[in-house]
Amino acid sequence: MRRSGNGGAAKKKKKRSASAASERRPRADGGMRIVVPLQGVVQGRGGLVLGSLIPCALFYFFQLYIKRNRASPPPPPGSPTAASAAAVSPIHRSLSRGLLAPRAALPAISARGASVRDDDSLYYAGLRRCAADPYHPVTNPSGIIQLGLAENYLSLDLVGRWMEEHAAEAASMAGGEDEDERELSIRGLAAYQPYDGILALKMALAGFMRQIMQGSVSFEPSQVVITSGATPAMEILSFCLADPGNAFLVPSPYYPGWDRDIKWRTGIELIPVPCRSTDNFNISITALEIAYNQAKKRGIKVRGVLISNPNNPTGSFVPKQTLHDLLEFAAEKNIHLISDEVFAGSTYGSGKFVSVAEVVDDLEDFDKGRVHIIYGLSKDLSLAGFRVGVIYSYNESIVTAAAKIARFSSVSTPTQRLLVAMLSDQKFISDYLKVNRERLRKMYHLFVDALDQVGIECYKSSGGFYCWADMSKFIRSYSEKGERKLWDRLLEEAKVNVTPGSSCHCIEPGWFRCCFTTLSEHDIPVLVQRLRTITDSHKPNH
Amino acid sequence: MRRSGNGGAAKKKKKRSASAASERRPRADGGMRIVVPLQGVVQGRGGLVLGSLIPCALFYFFQLYIKRNRASPPPPPGSPTAASAAAVSPIHRSLSRGLLAPRAALPAISARGASVRDDDSLYYAGLRRCAADPYHPVTNPSGIIQLGLAENYLSLDLVGRWMEEHAAEAASMAGGEDEDERELSIRGLAAYQPYDGILALKMALAGFMRQIMQGSVSFEPSQVVITSGATPAMEILSFCLADPGNAFLVPSPYYPGWDRDIKWRTGIELIPVPCRSTDNFNISITALEIAYNQAKKRGIKVRGVLISNPNNPTGSFVPKQTLHDLLEFAAEKNIHLISDEVFAGSTYGSGKFVSVAEVVDDLEDFDKGRVHIIYGLSKDLSLAGFRVGVIYSYNESIVTAAAKIARFSSVSTPTQRLLVAMLSDQKFISDYLKVNRERLRKMYHLFVDALDQVGIECYKSSGGFYCWADMSKFIRSYSEKGERKLWDRLLEEAKVNVTPGSSCHCIEPGWFRCCFTTLSEHDIPVLVQRLRTITDSHKPNH
Known part of the structure; x- marks a missing residue:
């Protein structure tokens, strides 16, 4: 009983590490894709036929297949830069030391570096849009209102006062x-x-x-x-x-x-x-x-x-x-x-x-x-x-x-x-926590009421800097595409940045995360007016 | 010409990624170690004999070997927790909700986490030893003198004075x-x-x-x-x-x-x-x-x-x-x-x-x-x-x-x-840079002279916080082991922590990095005395 249990565990471990290895193969990999499935055989399960003759035959056909396909290797997926770097003609060392040949291309950024460089989502796109043109009642009244960033300005005055009074002392x-x-x-x-x-x-x-x-x-x-x-x-x-x-x-x-x-x-x-x-x-x-x-x-x-x-x-x-x-x-x-x-x-x-x-x-x-x-x-x-x-x-x-x-x-x-x-x-800490909670509560209710005025209902939340708003009745097609379209209109027409549910992997379209803690009370009427331009133009579809 | 060039590139790519995969195999892995060397075969080089019959025979013997060794699988190196976690008997969900069965073991730390946890070298071992028992002329005169950490105390007074005068202002x-x-x-x-x-x-x-x-x-x-x-x-x-x-x-x-x-x-x-x-x-x-x-x-x-x-x-x-x-x-x-x-x-x-x-x-x-x-x-x-x-x-x-x-x-x-x-x-910046350079120069010469007094020669250096000292004549066997032994004696007997060349991948045994910028002038005689206990006990072997 114990032995078979151990065997099972060992088997599982092999399986796991094989799958881990296959997950971690480099994107440009060809060989490993062929090797990994053969691992069961290598592990010595199966007798003469399963363990030797069949793999022998398999190898033969693999070789034929690989030989036939070797002439035109497929471009490695997901690494266009690697591909272009490989296409560069080789540079020969210049004979005169100190003279460097000009090059047509640079060594590539790593595949994972490129994927980080190019990675984006509506969440981050919205934040960037907003950072480039932030709303301010006086200096930029037509800027974008930021409801996308979970940051709290409501109690910064308390932190500021503490810093004014104590930071110098702490710094010396x-x-x-x-x-x-x-x-x-x-x-x-x-x-x-x-x-x-x-x-x-x-x-x-x-x-x-x-x-x-x-x-x-x-x-x-x-x-x-x-x-x-x-x-x-x-x-x-x-x-x-x-x-x-x-x-x-x-x-x-x-x-x-x-x-x-x-x-x-x-x-x-x-x-x-x-x-x-x-x-x-x-x-x-x-x-x-x-x-x-x-x-x-x-x-x-x-x-x-x-x-x-x-x-x-x-x-x-x-x-x-x-x-x-x-x-x-x-x-x-x-x-x-x-x-x-x-x-x-x-x-x-x-x-x-x-x-x-x-x-x-x-x-x-x-x-x-x-x-x-x-x-x-x-x-x-x-x-x-x-x-x-x-x-x-x-x-x-x-x-x-x-x-x-x-x-x-x-x-x-x-x-x-x-x-x-x-x-x-x-x-300071206990005062801050108390006052901050009161201010959060007040702004939460103001914000939910504001959204309610334009027909947007919010999920009842208890903590954090945001509401989870149901705008599904304002999207034209009940799909991620429809949600994206509404997000885009909110951003570009109403100039309000929110986070679409799809960025949060919500499978029901039409939900949006709206942060309310960077607003002041005076911003609320402006927000309502802007949201109304979108909600009024929709005949609710359910 | 071009086709064969491409083929070569493809071959290279396969080889490279295979080896990359083998480099990154989890430590606990058994199967991959066997698979990787066979890759050349899988890539389809060689004819019927090299490509199929020989691997077939090899597989057969591998299987025999693995089968015979399977009864007692070797513990995966470097992951004791993984091994103990795997050995745990499966826990069945308790029927009464809210009652949690006590468990004998925890889910494992990741393989890479374990490798970070367990990673060590003489360089870090020395730093830790020193941190636990640091030399101080008054409070801990028998503590370890730190020559292992590239940190500069020589000009901290300048930074301190700036902070005293300006940090409060900057903080407000x-x-x-x-x-x-x-x-x-x-x-x-x-x-x-x-x-x-x-x-x-x-x-x-x-x-x-x-x-x-x-x-x-x-x-x-x-x-x-x-x-x-x-x-x-x-x-x-x-x-x-x-x-x-x-x-x-x-x-x-x-x-x-x-x-x-x-x-x-x-x-x-x-x-x-x-x-x-x-x-x-x-x-x-x-x-x-x-x-x-x-x-x-x-x-x-x-x-x-x-x-x-x-x-x-x-x-x-x-x-x-x-x-x-x-x-x-x-x-x-x-x-x-x-x-x-x-x-x-x-x-x-x-x-x-x-x-x-x-x-x-x-x-x-x-x-x-x-x-x-x-x-x-x-x-x-x-x-x-x-x-x-x-x-x-x-x-x-x-x-x-x-x-x-x-x-x-x-x-x-x-x-x-x-x-x-x-x-x-x-x-402040230009004064600091100037004064700091002068102090570095002074301490460098003091330090090199001190080492010279006990027969240790230093490579002539121009920058940084350290000397590169040749102690090869004081090691008994001209090998990494001999170097390690000397390092150990310096740390445990002379109570001086230095960095052995092997930690820096130096292939010639007997070189040590010695940082001099956490010392004060008063520490120099103590250092000389301590080093002498080691150097005097050696008859130089070359």
């Missing part, structure tokens, strides 16, 4: 009483520090996270890895959890940045698992189960489930029971659970936000090492420009590896010191 | 005359900024780099990508220049951090091209040519040559003529040239440092797009803790892609603002 930390003290002081600021963050900031962040979760859970500084933003936090964590060709299951709609953050450099696949409006966009364990099995059938190894809570883009809280079910699902499949909680402190709904950390703490005998949280200060403290993210993991191996990789994403020490001072100012 | 940039101005001001500080750096800092850095090169060359701010340190700058640039399995040729000895910085996440190979002491460790184009051809034969695509200038670890300048030859070599092979010039301003020798930027500017009709420079403020401004690196590229595609990837390695805006203020303080 280079000084000291005597020469020795001054030397130590500047050394602590200018010299190398641990790449994954100074201990003082880890402690301050752990305390802040506890405060955000309203004291219901505590965080251990030694499990914190600090990175230059939640974006690299997510990338580094993913790198440590999964290998190229592996996948995460991601209930959709999901945050449109993940396609860059996770897929660009790690080679991990994201498999959207659709949530439906009829089900209030709740996460369905059954749908996860189906997606898991489908991936398995396709030979893809699922390494984790990735959620955001509060959800981005819907703004809802993941219910405690769902978190419980997700943990159960992760344990059953022996996979990881990643919870992105960057909006944990930016809540305004009546319900209570529950972190996965709280649920995990409640469970006895649960192996926490599969649970990982992404956090940061860009949202809850409105400090996007400070670039501070957190990987919080219950898994020592992951913490060790991630701390090493943090060498590529460190936060500058002066900024860390400044944040230690800010986070240690208890009065 | 959050303020403003009226409400609007204050809002704009804090928005510029706290809100999202371009990931690849604010324009003001790009301009200041371009100006600073020009000053470092003593005005001999100018830099274009639009070709600057700012990252959180030279480490991610190197990684991001590499990602854009080469694909997994591709290689850079790297004249060795080379900076020991590159093995992490470039290989960990990008999957690029570094091929050391040995420089020899008999040749004064000069870069040899002939050796590069040979290495290039050898790589080509092994099916590895070389995408560039990577050098450091001033050289790390030898401290020499790359001669202008060599830069010229390198550019010619890169043009001939149609590959990139990457020059790491992070020590460009930390020079003390009598010669003149020449940047590759200067040589490129001198050449007419040369395609600059293959030339890329790495720079940063950690060395030349002693600001390692500020984490500021620069990719400077003449290639628009690379700049575009790298700027996008900079989302993972951004510098916080407060730090960027602080640096704009510092770099714009012309008087």
Whole structure:
């Protein structure tokens, strides 16, 4: 019994690594495509006929086939630059040293570099359009109103005041009483520090996270890895959890940045698992189960489930029971659970936000090492420009590896010191969180009412900087194309940039994420007037 | 003629990608190791006997061999967690929802995560040992003297004084005359900024780099990508220049951090091209040519040559003529040239440092797009803790892609603002550079003399924070093992941490990199005394 179990595991491992290898083959690859399917044979399963005679015959025909096709190799897919570089005539070394022959073409950018260079989506296209022509009531009244960027201006005055009062003091930390003290002081600021963050900031962040979760859970500084933003936090964590060709299951709609953050450099696949409006966009364990099995059938190894809570883009809280079910699902499949909680402190709904950390703490005998949280200060403290993210993991191996990789994403020490001072100012922090929540709530209601005035209904959200708006009745064809057309009209005619649901992998057309936290109250009437130009021109089609 | 040329290219491509795949196989892989050598056969070279009968026989014996060995599969190297995870018995979903079965093991860390977690070298081992027990004349006189870390404390007092006088002023940039101005001001500080750096800092850095090169060359701010340190700058640039399995040729000895910085996440190979002491460790184009051809034969695509200038670890300048030859070599092979010039301003020798930027500017009709420079403020401004690196590229595609990837390695805006203020303080910068050079020169001579007192000769260096010391006469066996033993004795008996040449891929045993810029003059006698305990116990063996 045990032996056969081992054999199965071994077999599975071979299968997995074969599929990983096939996933990671270079795009321009020809040979590997032929070799990999033969692996079963090489592994020594099958007798004389299956193991030797048949492969022998197969090889013979493969050779014939390859020989016949060798004359005109197909261009490698997806690498036009590589192709053009290869077409360049060879340059011969000039005989006179110091004289360099002019060249017709440059060495190519890497295939993956080119794919990053050319990667785009409506989400990013909209942000760029907006950045080039941003609305301002006085200086650019015909500019584009930005509802696409999840950034919070509502409480920046509070941060600004703190900076005015305390930043100078925090910055003069280079000084000291005597020469020795001054030397130590500047050394602590200018010299190398641990790449994954100074201990003082880890402690301050752990305390802040506890405060955000309203004291219901505590965080251990030694499990914190600090990175230059939640974006690299997510990338580094993913790198440590999964290998190229592996996948995460991601209930959709999901945050449109993940396609860059996770897929660009790690080679991990994201498999959207659709949530439906009829089900209030709740996460369905059954749908996860189906997606898991489908991936398995396709030979893809699922390494984790990735959620955001509060959800981005819907703004809802993941219910405690769902978190419980997700943990159960992760344990059953022996996979990881990643919870992105960057909006944990930016809540305004009546319900209570529950972190996965709280649920995990409640469970006895649960192996926490599969649970990982992404956090940061860009949202809850409105400090996007400070670039501070957190990987919080219950898994020592992951913490060790991630701390090493943090060498590529460190936060500058002066900024860390400044944040230690800010986070240690208890009065400021609790005032900020309270006032910010009130302002979010107020602006949320103003915004939802504004959309309601022009006939747009919003999903009831509880946290985050955005509404999830249903504009399906304003699209002419119920399809992604129809949604895109409406997005385009909103941007070009109404001059309002929103994020289309398709960028969030929402399978129902007509939903849009609309961020309301960069607006001021005075902008609301302008917005209503602009949206009306679009909504009035549509006869609702359902 | 043309057809056969194409065929050759196709063959090469297949070979290359196959080997790339084999380079990137997961450590836990068994099957691939067997498949890859058979690839030549699969590619259809050889007739019926070579192509079919022989492989057929080979397969048969392979199967026999594998079958006999299958009962006890070897544990996959380097992934103990993967092995233990696989050994776990399957967990069945508990019927009562909300009750989670306790688990014996966790889902594994990824194979690459495990390899990062476990990666180590004497270079890093020494740094850690030292960090745990650092020498201090008063508080820890028996601690380890750090000669392993290229960090400069000699001029920190200058930076400290500037910070004391100006940082507060620079930090109160959050303020403003009226409400609007204050809002704009804090928005510029706290809100999202371009990931690849604010324009003001790009301009200041371009100006600073020009000053470092003593005005001999100018830099274009639009070709600057700012990252959180030279480490991610190197990684991001590499990602854009080469694909997994591709290689850079790297004249060795080379900076020991590159093995992490470039290989960990990008999957690029570094091929050391040995420089020899008999040749004064000069870069040899002939050796590069040979290495290039050898790589080509092994099916590895070389995408560039990577050098450091001033050289790390030898401290020499790359001669202008060599830069010229390198550019010619890169043009001939149609590959990139990457020059790491992070020590460009930390020079003390009598010669003149020449940047590759200067040589490129001198050449007419040369395609600059293959030339890329790495720079940063950690060395030349002693600001390692500020984490500021620069990719400077003449290639628009690379700049575009790298700027996008900079989302993972951004510098916080407060730090960027602080640096704009510092770099714009012309008087401070020119004083600093001048004084720092003088102090470097003084300490260099003190240090070389100290080593000379105990019979250790140093290579004549001109820049950087280190000497390249020849201790070959003190190693008992002329081998890497002998070198390691000496390193160990220096660390454990003499309590001095140095970097062994083997960590720099130096092929001649007995060379060590010794950084002298974290020492003070008072430390020199202690160092001499400690080194003597080792050198006196050796009868020089040549």
